[in-house]
Amino acid sequence: MQTPRLEQQQLPGTYPSVALLGTGPMGAPIARNILRHGVPLTLWNRTPEKARAIGGGTVADSPAEAARDVVLTVLPDLPQVEALLHGGDGLLEGWRAAGIQHPILVVHGTVSPVAVADFAAKCQRSWGVVVVDAPLSGGTIGAEEARLSIMAGGPREAVDRVTPLFELYSSTVVRFGDTGAGSTVKACNQIVVAATVTALAEAMALAAGSNLDLEKVQAVLAGGLANSEVLAQKGRRWVEQDFDGGGSAKNQLKDLGFIMEIAGQTGLKLPLAACVQNAFEDMVAAGDGDLDHTGIYRTIRAH
Structure with missing residues (x-):
């Protein structure tokens, strides 16, 4: 046909x-x-x-x-x-x-x-x-x-x-x-995404550990400089503790590996990306690799 x-x-x-x-x-x-x-x-x-x-x-x-x-x-x-x-x-x-x-x-x-x-x-x-x-x-x-x-x-x-x-x-x-140039830009994008997800997960872990209302905390973050598309799209996951589906942690770790590959080729050291990579390695090693990357919250709280 x-x-x-x-x-x-x-x-x-x-x-x-x-x-x-x-x-x-x-x-x-x-x-x-x-x-x-x-x-x-x-x-x-x-x-x-x-x-x-x-x-x-x-x-x-x-x-x-x-x-x-x-x-x-x-x-x-x-x-x-x-x-x-x-x-x-x-x-x-x-x-x-x-x-x-x-x-x-x-x-x-x-x-x-x-x-x-x-x-x-x-x-x-x-x-x-x-x-x-x-x-x-x-x-x-x-x-x-x-x-x-x-x-x-x-x-x-x-x-x-x-x-x-x-x-x-x-x-x-x-x-x-x-x-290859498009994928290099995506690596730049993924540094920001992975770091933002991890930073928000840490903020939610700190708030939860202090017995604060996560929805109210997120409302304050959304009204200021801490607002982001990650918070808008993913915020409910931390409130509801629902980390099924979505962009997986193992894929986030794969992306971070590409970032470090490019950094090595260009002679750059990326301390934040390296730190976030270590955190996602811990998450995957704990058996949470198939969860949404916001599930890094569980890894942070487990420590």
Whole structure:
């Protein structure tokens, strides 16, 4: 079956077909926002039921069947993206069968800037695949409300061609340079996120240990310089002691590892990032790695 072409007035300058692979907590709302604009979208997920639950898209049985001119991947790390390429059911075979010679592969996950740059060079050299790293910030709420921030790295022409698509589910799109640059900016973002989550968790632990009302404490913080998007989105977790779901601590620790990798390459010492990394190592070692990163509160209180 031939994939419907996108209308030029919807996505000027983009490729004519789009797929999204990975319909988890971030991928699903991104897909819904794309479909809401009337853009034909092919979906694939390892658990097909999650892709079918979105409704409105065409669900593929394999990455090969989902091979389109633009493929968005919303997966935790680069190895999961690389695993989609090879074999009879892989993207490379799908692109070959469809006659797509220069597809754009978008990596929306938070990955190593060094690894994604190497991956992009190999993809271009070996298969003619253009890789754009475009990590996201804004969380699941930002994804639902189409107000994500996208920090992109890749060839300018490729980023320009996918930017109108990105704008369907984001409020900010900025290209910072070649592939890997977006992930470096995401590392900067994650220093602030991880440190803010940990600082707020410490504040909540101190308040709870002093028998203070956490809701009232948060109301005061929200009215002053301590206010943040983290507090707005995550504050109820500390009040309700509900740390299930959300952005996991093990993923936060993975991101902190990327931060320290870049710091090592640039000769920088990042004392705050190193301290926060140690705290999340303790949290994961305690068996709380699958909890939302706000669950660092439990680690702090346990000490």
